[in-house]
Amino acid sequence: MATIMKILTKLRTVFVLILSVGLGACEDFLVEEPQTEITEASFFDSEENARLAVNGMYDVLGWGQVTNTAPGFYHSYEFLIGDICSDNAEKGSTDSDQSGIQDLKEFKASGSTGNIIGMWNIHWIAIGRANLVLKNLKDAAFDAEVKNEMEGEARFVRAYAYFLLARIYGGLPIFREPVTSDQINRREFTRAPLFKVYELIEEDLRFAMEHLPEKGVREIGRANKGAAAAYLARAIMYQLGTDNTNQHEWSEVLDLTDQFINGAFGSYALAANYAEIYEPEGENNSESIFEIQAVDTGTDMGGTGSIGPSVGSQWTVFTNPLSLGGWGFNTPSADLAANYEANDPRRPATALAAGEYAFGVQMIASERNKTGYYSRKAMADPNDTSLWVTQKGSGQNIRHFRYADILLMNAEAAWHQGNFGQAVARLTEIRNRASQSTYPKGWNPANPSGYEPTGFAPLDNSVIPASGPALLDFIYAERRRELGMEHLRFWDMVRTGQFMARMESLYGAEIAQAALDHSITASHPEAEGQEIVNPVPVFPIPSIETNNWNILQNRNY
Numbered sequence: 001m002a003t004i005m006k007i008l009t010k011l012r013t014v015f016v017l018i019l020s021v022g023l024g025a026c027e028d029f030l031v032e033e034p035q036t037e038i039t040e041a042s043f044f045d046s047e048e049n050a051r052l053a054v055n056g057m058y059d060v061l062g063w064g065q066v067t068n069t070a071p072g073f074y075h076s077y078e079f080l081i082g083d084i085c086s087d088n089a090e091k092g093s094t095d096s097d098q099s100g101i102q103d104l105k106e107f108k109a110s111g112s113t114g115n116i117i118g119m120w121n122i123h124w125i126a127i128g129r130a131n132l133v134l135k136n137l138k139d140a141a142f143d144a145e146v147k148n149e150m151e152g153e154a155r156f157v158r159a160y161a162y163f164l165l166a167r168i169y170g171g172l173p174i175f176r177e178p179v180t181s182d183q184i185n186r187r188e189f190t191r192a193p194l195f196k197v198y199e200l201i202e203e204d205l206r207f208a209m210e211h212l213p214e215k216g217v218r219e220i221g222r223a224n225k226g227a228a229a230a231y232l233a234r235a236i237m238y239q240l241g242t243d244n245t246n247q248h249e250w251s252e253v254l255d256l257t258d259q260f261i262n263g264a265f266g267s268y269a270l271a272a273n274y275a276e277i278y279e280p281e282g283e284n285n286s287e288s289i290f291e292i293q294a295v296d297t298g299t300d301m302g303g304t305g306s307i308g309p310s311v312g313s314q315w316t317v318f319t320n321p322l323s324l325g326g327w328g329f330n331t332p333s334a335d336l337a338a339n340y341e342a343n344d345p346r347r348p349a350t351a352l353a354a355g356e357y358a359f360g361v362q363m364i365a366s367e368r369n370k371t372g373y374y375s376r377k378a379m380a381d382p383n384d385t386s387l388w389v390t391q392k393g394s395g396q397n398i399r400h401f402r403y404a405d406i407l408l409m410n411a412e413a414a415w416h417q418g419n420f421g422q423a424v425a426r427l428t429e430i431r432n433r434a435s436q437s438t439y440p441k442g443w444n445p446a447n448p449s450g451y452e453p454t455g456f457a458p459l460d461n462s463v464i465p466a467s468g469p470a471l472l473d474f475i476y477a478e479r480r481r482e483l484g485m486e487h488l489r490f491w492d493m494v495r496t497g498q499f500m501a502r503m504e505s506l507y508g509a510e511i512a513q514a515a516l517d518h519s520i521t522a523s524h525p526e527a528e529g530q531e532i533v534n535p536v537p538v539f540p541i542p543s544i545e546t547n548n549w550n551i552l553q554n555r556n557y
Helices: 003-018 047-061 099-105 114-137 144-169 181-186 194-211 225-241 250-261 315-319 334-338 346-350 403-416 420-435 468-482 489-495 499-507 509-517 543-548
Strands: 089-092 288-292 329-332 351-353 373-375 398-402
Touching: 047 114, 047 144, 089 099, 099 114, 114 144, 144 194, 144 225, 194 225, 225 250, 225 288, 225 398, 225 403, 225 489, 250 403, 288 403, 315 329, 334 351, 334 373, 346 351, 346 468, 398 403, 403 420, 403 468, 420 468, 468 489, 489 499, 499 509
Parallel strands: none
Antiparallel strands: 089 329, 288 398, 329 373, 351 373
C-alpha cells in the first residue's frame, strides 16, 4: 500500500471539486467534472493546498485500470493494445465476451468501441488536470524551487498522458493551458502532426528531469527524476523506429541510459529474484521506476459502467483465470512461451501453463483459455484476502517501467553505436539475474506462499551472438522474454519494423493488411514532410470527437 494512495483515497473528492474551472463544458474530449464554489485561486493559495492538487493528478492515471471511478467507464488497460494486439497474447475469455477487444487486435474497431473511448477520455482528463495545475502555479505565492518541483510533476503527468495517446491515436490537438470557452465555441481542435506532439512530450520530460527530486525523496508513487529520464529515453527510442521527423539518433538513447545506469538520476538496481517483482513484496522495489499505485479499500469495485469508491487494481480480476476468481482475459500466447529457453525461470513467472500451480492452486484448462497459458504477472493470491476487494479489485500496483528495461534499451542503443561488447554485457546482466531466480510463488502446492528453487542450470550466455544482425535479433528476443506481458510488445514490434510480418505469419494476410490500411506510412498524404521509418498502426478516435469537434479521423476508419 503506497503512501500516495493513502493520500488519494481521501483526496479524490477534494481534487474533483476544483477541476472543472477552465476545462470547458462538454461531454467527452473535454470531459467536465463537477462545478463547486471552491475556486482555483483559493485552492492554490498555499503550498500545502497546491501539493494536494498536484498529488491529485495521479488519481486519473489509474482510471479504468486501478479504479472504476472514471467518466464513460470502460476497461482501459494498456495491455489491451500493448499485449493483446501483439504476438504475446490473445484476448481470452469466450469469443462473445468483450468482443470489442478482439476488434482492436484485428483492426476492426470503430470510433464507438468502448475501450477506445475510455483510453481517450481518461488521458485527456489527465492532461486537463495537469494544465490546470500548471496555470495556477504561475501566480502561486510560495518558494520558486517548490513551484518548479510541482511544475515538474504536472509536466510529467501531461507527458505521460500525451505519450500514451500519441502511440494509440497518432497526431493530437496540443493544449499547453486549460481549454477556454472561446476555443470551444470556435472548435479550435486541429490535430498537430505526431512529431509536434513528441516535441511537447520531450520538452515536458526534460523540465521534469531537471526539477524533480530523485527516487525516495518524496512519497512513494510520485514522479521523480528517474521516471522522467526513463520516459524521455523511451519516447526517443520509439520515434527512432516510427516518426523520426525530429531527427533523433541512437547516441541520445545510449547517453541517457548510460547516465541512468551510472546513477545520475537516482539509485536503481535489478531485484534479486525475478519471481518477486510482481508480488506485493516487489512493489516499488529497487528496480521500480514508475508504477500506478493501488490500494485495497475493502469495498466492491462495482460492475462495468458503475461509479464506486474502490481504488483496487482491476487488472487482477480481469486477467486472472477462473481458478483464481478471475475472468480470464489477456492470455499469453503459445508463441510467447516458446520464445523462452527450457531452463528460463522467467517463463513460468510470465506465462503459466495449465496444470502448473500459482499460490498452491492448479491452473485448469478452460473454454475461456485457448492458448493454454495464463498471465502470471497479473495474478493475485486468492489465499491473501488483503489483496482482494470482495474478489473484484486488489491492492496490486501496475508496473509501467522498471530498471531491466533501461538495461535492455542501453543494449539496443549500444548495438546501434557499434558497442557490441557493451550490448552483450547488458544482456548477460539480465540473464544472470534470471538464472538466479526461483519459480513463482506457490509453484509447490505444499508451499502456497513460498518460492521454490527451480533446480535449473544457469542460462547459457555463450548463445549470445558477439556482433552483427544476429546480436540485434537476440536483443529483441531478450526484450520479449524479460518484459513479456508488461504491455510493451505491440509498440516494440511497431518501432522495430516487425509488426506487419509477424501479424501475417501468425494471424494471416487479412489482419496484416487491415493493420497497414490503418497505419501512418511514408506515402500517407498527411505524413508529407515527415520521416516515417516504419508503418505506425493507429486506432480510431472516438466518433463523438470527430462528429462534435471536427477532429480528423484516422485513416480508413
